[in-house]
Amino acid sequence: MSVVSTITVTVPATTANLGPGFDCIGAALKLYNEFKFTRLEEGKLTINVTGAEAERVQTDESNLLYQAFVKFYQYIKQTPPTVKIEIKLGVPLARGLGSSATAIVGGLVAANQLEGATLSQSQVMELAIAMEGHPDNVVPALLGGCRLAATSGAAWEICDLPWHQDIVPVIAIPNFELSTSEARGVLPTEVSRADAIFNTAHLGLLLRGLETGNGQWLKTALQDKLHQPYRKALIPGYDALNIAAVSAGAYGMVISGAGPTLLALADKLHSEAVETAMLAAWQEEGITAEVRSLSLDTQGAKSF
Ligand SMILES: Nc1ncnc2c1ncn2[C@@H]1O[C@H](COP(=O)(O)OP(=O)(O)O)[C@@H](O)[C@H]1O
Numbered sequence: 001m002s003v004v005s006t007i008t009v010t011v012p013a014t015t016a017n018l019g020p021g022f023d024c025i026g027a028a029l030k031l032y033n034e035f036k037f038t039r040l041e042e043g044k045l046t047i048n049v050t051g052a053e054a055e056r057v058q059t060d061e062s063n064l065l066y067q068a069f070v071k072f073y074q075y076i077k078q079t080p081p082t083v084k085i086e087i088k089l090g091v092p093l094a095r096g097l098g099s100s101a102t103a104i105v106g107g108l109v110a111a112n113q114l115e116g117a118t119l120s121q122s123q124v125m126e127l128a129i130a131m132e133g134h135p136d137n138v139v140p141a142l143l144g145g146c147r148l149a150a151t152s153g154a155a156w157e158i159c160d161l162p163w164h165q166d167i168v169p170v171i172a173i174p175n176f177e178l179s180t181s182e183a184r185g186v187l188p189t190e191v192s193r194a195d196a197i198f199n200t201a202h203l204g205l206l207l208r209g210l211e212t213g214n215g216q217w218l219k220t221a222l223q224d225k226l227h228q229p230y231r232k233a234l235i236p237g238y239d240a241l242n243i244a245a246v247s248a249g250a251y252g253m254v255i256s257g258a259g260p261t262l263l264a265l266a267d268k269l270h271s272e273a274v275e276t277a278m279l280a281a282w283q284e285e286g287i288t289a290e291v292r293s294l295s296l297d298t299q300g301a302k303s304f
């Protein structure tokens with residue numbers, strides 16, 4: 001492929017962890033950020049952002065999308081070109097829906113496409129994981145679907161996880177932010193053997209529950225002892241939404257990524273009732289939220 005002057009990349013939101021899969025599984029959702037890069041022959045970096053909360057995104061060299069773009073050129077040992085960047089935000093910022101992953105993947109994929117696909121998809125993926133520090137949001141953002149990532153030394157084994165068509169992700173996005181670094185800051189550095197065993201068993205059950213749609217398995221599987229017990233205090237209304245979602249027929253509820261968005265899994269018959277119940281529960285806490293059912297994105301980052 002040849003070097004090009006303009007590229008547009010769309011990258012899906014993600015919901016990472018899915019309860020017991022802390023830092024190793026995540027799914028891409030049909031909700032997107034769009035990034036357009038245009039090479040400039042002269043002038044300086046310009047970044048234009050549109051969409052909800054656009055004013056919260058940096059428009060200088062500290063912009064995460066641009067940092068990922070530069071990282072690509074550092075990797076191939078070249079000077080980055082001057083570019084104009086246009087960002088259309090569809091993924092809410094700092095809500096646990098992988099906005100940072102979209103920026104990292106978007107910057108790397110755009111640079112790679114501008115340079116004629118110099119790097120393989122695996123190389124781009126490894127750069128993205130190294131930048132984000134964990135694989136569970138950048139991997140589905142890049143590849144789509146529900147993905148498990150396991151490391152083997154420096155290399156990564158990525159597994160595409162079957163997701164039964166009747167399982168609907170219902171996401172409840174509150175009107176407040178929670179940065180991933182703050183939500184990681186409350187986690188203990190060591191866990192007990194009992195908690196490690198608990199999560200190992202529940203993750204195994206989750207994978208089979210997602211594949212088969214077995215509601216009984218999902219109900220048990222969506223429990224976690226590694227991150228949610230510590231993080232839920234950062235999310236007012238967590239217990240009330242959990243009770244509301246399950247009472248309305250959800251299999252269970254978890255924190256999406258590092259939060260504060262909450263994710264319920266339900267079957268198609270109950271997803272609407274679950275949406276209504278979660279919204280009402282947050283309203284009772286005095287919190288404005290947006291609640292919607294989404295489907296899985298299966299394509300990941302796309303460029304054109
Ligand atoms: N589209 C974007 N362009 C540039 N930077 C972004 C974009 N989206 C997110 N970011 C950066 O990532 C930060 C949010 O990252 P993080 O706390 O990990 O939340 P999230 O759970 O949404 O990934 C934002 O405050 C911003 O600095």
Ligand SMILES: N[C@@H](CCOP(=O)(O)O)C(=O)O
Nearest residue numbers: 016023096097098180257258
């Ligand atoms: N495993 C990470 C996932 C963070 O995802 P994000 O969508 O909040 O960026 C964590 O739980 O910290």
